[in-house]
Amino acid sequence: MTQLAEKYDVFQAIADPTRRHVLQLLAASDKPITHISEHFAISRTAVVKHLKILEQAELVSAKKKGREKIYTLHVERLKEIEDWLQYFDLFWDNKLAQLQNFVEKE
Amino acid sequence: MTQLAEKYDVFQAIADPTRRHVLQLLAASDKPITHISEHFAISRTAVVKHLKILEQAELVSAKKKGREKIYTLHVERLKEIEDWLQYFDLFWDNKLAQLQNFVEKE
């Protein structure tokens, strides 16, 4: 979290439950930091660190508005995960087919 | 990795590139540890630790066959991720609609 790592990818970003929750909050609407951190039991500083990681993964971005910093979700970035999962769809379908075959033979 | 953590979930499991690669290898066919670790530059011990994490996430399981331990993928477990992503589909569709709206007005 001590953002020494130069780049966080989407898979690492969604590994943490807090970060997944943040993404869902932002899906509903753009939000400033304070508003986001109110949803968690951890400190604001900790939430900010999570936001930075999400930012590095380009899952969110922020724009300053007065004294607030408003975060926005970039849903499109989740496609990277969907794409990876798609690789397994083939095998998933195979499993279903095997099952169907088994049922038919009964 | 020092499997002190009692439970790894699917999201944590797929966060690591090596583990994602292992899953793809196993998608093709069941494999014993040695065969799997041949695909990586890291030590067999390290690969085994990754396999244990995948096992905890129930993404794979193993059965002993003679002196070999053969690992099998459980694709179904990836559904958990698909389900989570589905939550965002709505917002993704909204984005597309907005874009379409924008294009039409031009």
Place this chain on the structure above:
DNA sequence: ATTTTATAATACCTTATGGTTGCATGTCAA
């Protein structure tokens, strides 16, 4: 019976992760 192969178990190391507190700075409202 001995060697080879496949895995298991342990100890150890370095860096990343997720969190904290305290203090500084910028901005809006009275």
Place this chain on the structure above:
DNA sequence: TTGACATGCAACCATAAGGTATTATAAAAT
């Protein structure tokens, strides 16, 4: 112009993560 509010930043901390190397054990093959 003085608080109050929103954020920024630095230092620090404990534990998890990812890796290594070494030694032990079980099963095949010679």
